[in-house]
Amino acid sequence: MARGAQRHNGSRTRARRRPRHDNDGIIPVLARVVREVESAVQRGRAQPSTRTKFQVVGLLVREERARVMGDESRPGPNRAEELKRLDGIATILATTAARDTSLLGLLADDAVVSDRARSLRRELLEAAGIEVPHEPAEPVEPPEQVQPTAAEQRRVVPRSVVSRQLANPFLPPDYSAAARQAVKPRRLVGWELIEPLLRSFEDGGAMSCMDLPHPGSTGTTGGPDLMPHQARLVAAAAAGHRTFLLADEPGLGKTAQALLAAEAADAYPLLVVVPNVVKMNWAREAALWTPNHPATVVHGDGDTIDGFADIIIVNYEVLDRHVGWLGELGLRGMVVDEAHYIKNPRSQRSQNVLHLSERIRSRRSDALLMALTGTPLINDIEDFTAIWRFLGWIDETKPVGELMLALEENGLTPADRGFSPAARAAVVDRGIVRRRKVDVAADLPARRVADVPVEIDDEAGRSIRAAEQSLARRLVAQYDRALASRPEIVTGEVDHALVRQVAARERARKTSKKSDENVFSMMRRIGQAKAGLAADYAAQLARSAGKVVLFAKHIDVMDTAEATFAKRGIRYASVRGDQSASVRQQQIDAFTHDPDVAVIVCSLTAAGVGINLQVASNIVLAELSWTDAEQTQAIDRVHRIGQDEPVTAWRIIAAQTLDSRIAELIDSKAGLAARALDGADVDIQDSSDVQLEALVTLLEDALAERVGSFAS
Missing domain, CATH: 3.40.50.10810 (Tandem AAA-ATPase domain)
Incomplete structure (x- = not known):
């Protein structure tokens, strides 16, 4: 609309104005039309004709304001009075737009000015006694959609923002600083860059x-x-x-x-x-x-x-x-x-x-x-x-x-x-x-990640190992079916490319039965089985070394940990994704400032970024993340400026399960940022995600075990 405003300003400059009294001219005309717009919007959502009136009045208010402020021959009091009357019209426009926020888009700099809007503008100027030179019609495509989209209907304009707009109503934006020439490729034209x-x-x-x-x-x-x-x-x-x-x-x-x-x-x-x-x-x-x-x-x-x-x-x-x-x-x-x-x-x-x-x-x-x-x-x-x-x-x-x-x-x-x-x-x-x-930050103390292997040897452990074997057998069966359709492959040799294809299909597969296991359900079951052991370890740390931060991915793991702390008489705070911002901050403040709150139980996703917990120096990672970056973010809630003690992250690993394989894969992915940003000379692993790599490892181990049994 800014281009349209500039074009129309040019026509207004050429227009010949007739002498008028205070009740003549464009302002009384705009006042009448804006009241029509206000009344129509109060009765319901604005129709296309009302939207056109709204846009044209906004355009003419901007033009008239610019003309009055630029007219140095007009006495100051007279100019101030006209500006005040224009502010009154702008106020009505703003309050109307607050009622139907889709109208605000009509005042944007890139809003389309239709032929009907141009025609109405001419009519209002002529009704005000202003002669407007004839302009040849320009081909302008009509808006694709008159009614606001679903996304636009969800948008809101807070009342206090409307007040801010009223304090400086409908002034055209300053584009002077953005007047820069785009750089077009010359020597590199045609190159993919x-x-x-x-x-x-x-x-x-x-x-x-x-x-x-x-x-x-x-x-x-x-x-x-x-x-x-x-x-x-x-x-x-x-x-x-x-x-x-x-x-x-x-x-x-x-x-x-x-x-x-x-x-x-x-x-x-x-x-x-x-x-x-x-x-x-x-x-x-x-x-x-x-x-x-x-x-x-x-x-x-x-x-x-x-x-x-x-x-x-x-x-x-x-x-x-x-x-x-x-x-x-x-x-x-x-x-x-x-x-x-x-x-x-x-x-x-x-x-x-x-x-x-x-x-x-x-x-x-x-x-x-x-x-x-x-x-x-x-x-x-x-x-x-x-x-x-x-x-x-x-x-x-x-x-x-x-x-x-x-x-x-x-x-x-x-x-x-x-x-x-x-x-x-x-x-x-x-x-x-x-x-x-x-x-x-040379004075920042050292940090380390220490793995704590735990044996899950009760019924939960047996169930996890059985489920892992079932998942491996399903992968092997899928591999054998795929291999049978490719007779050119020498039997007995593992086709690693086919292994990755089978793992990728399994990674994308949705389980059809409740009994089916996948890599996500496996890791959740392992996390549930480790929850009590991780909480026990955190409780020992809290008694011997001071405050402890425990991170977990799943709510049921957090629930188990908190129940363990309550049973042991250890006061704890909790940070979860479903808390309000104020409740979350209260929990963080309690852990930070109350010496009796020994542990804070944190959701890895809800508390893994942006909070400061350097009052502790020990972290317990009850469940593994899928990325090294997420794990690092969690650790760095504690290892940050203000920390004066060495930081240790104790990673609870379920031995002899998929848990230990995934821990190795996470560590192997840590080189990406180090090489890309820090100049470290480390190998970057394949960009496939950890879930896929875990399935590849599981299938290759099962195939290797089968080959070994055949050989013996």
Whole structure:
């Protein structure tokens, strides 16, 4: 609509105005029409004709405001009076839009102005006594859909946000800072570049961290002193750098760095998108580090938020309800915490984040965009893709902006030997910041993962081993059937490619009967069997070494552990996914501040990110994660800045079961981030997931055992 507004402004400049009195002119006409719109919306959802009136009145209010403010020949009191009358019309428009939020899209800069809207605009101007030159009709495609979509119907606009809009009603956005020329490929036109960029991080090399300036001071205006590595990132933002993939190892204070970088860049209003479990912690950190910039937390429909806050904190799960008004708020910065949550660009949460990022970048070239994650790579190097898109480094098909310019200027193509290190450096320079604890927090105590094998030798143990044997027999039967259809394979030799095919089919298979076991049900049964033993071990640690954090994946395992602690008279706190943010924070505070609360039982998914539990130095992992990254995140709730004791994670492993195989597979996957970001010379395992590898191992072991029995 901004282009349409500029075109119409030109016609208004050429229009010949007739002298009028106070009750003449465009303002009384707009006042009449806006009352019609208000009345129609009060009676029900706006019809197409009402929506057209709403859009045209909003357009003419903007035009008239710009004309009045630019008319320096008009006396000040007269101009102020007209602006006041226009504000009154804008107020009615805003309150009407709050009643039917789908109307807000008609005022967006990219909204379609239909032929009917142009015709109505002419009619209203002529009714006001303003002659409008004839303009040839331009072919404009009508909107594809008049009625709002289901997604639009779910969207809300909190009342306090409407108040913020009323305080500065319907002013056209400032696009001056976004007027930059797109970089088009010249020498690299026709080359596929995204894949080579990703692969350049698999080749290893130097530490993946851009050059950061040395700050003059590590102090802050309102909060505690920063550590040197934190202050260097803030200094980079103050110097004008505006996109960061902040991939410091967990526990190095990424939240503080993001908040202070936003302050250094004056990136307000600032949107912070976070997992639900850390919303309240972000609000606390904002009050600590940037007390002069109020923060508000969005719960549900946002009825309790402060619409005038500088920092808006929202969780991924409710972001879809607020995408509309957030896109129109004039955001100057956006932080995505635990950015690996958006690794799948096709998911709804990722699309919401990418939409808002694109909206911000289309309006401001100096917007601050930060992706925060200590584990940017979970399974594959492709996990980088959505994060790079959020930061505006690439689009769906190619590098863009400064990254494309850097690739053009280095004189290399993907066919050249030196392309990979040069491409990696070009991406890193766009804003990858990665620091390891061992390098920047030398005084942080050591951490280690220690496996505690346990024997499950009761009825549960016998049942688990029987179920594992049943699963192995089913895999072997599937393998034999597949092998029989391929006579070219020499009998007696294990076809490893076929093994992987059988395992992949089993991985994707849904059980048809309750008695059927799969890798997920097996691991859950093992977790249930280990629950009491893990709780016993945690209880011993609590009595001998102080506070303990116990992590589990499943609710029934948490229930068993808590029942064990209650039976032993050990006070505990609990963090679960179904708790409200306030209840969760109360449980964390109880564990942190109450010396009598010895154990906190945490859901691996609900408490594995974004919380600080460094009051403890011992962790019990009652169940295994499926990824090394998830395990690392959990451990780093304790091993972080503020910890002054060595940290040990005690991993409870059920001996002689699938549990021990999966523990080995998780450890073997740990090299991906080390090679891609830290320059470590370690092998990256196949990108297939751990579940698949566990099934491959189970089948190959069963086949090897069968071959051995034949041989004997």
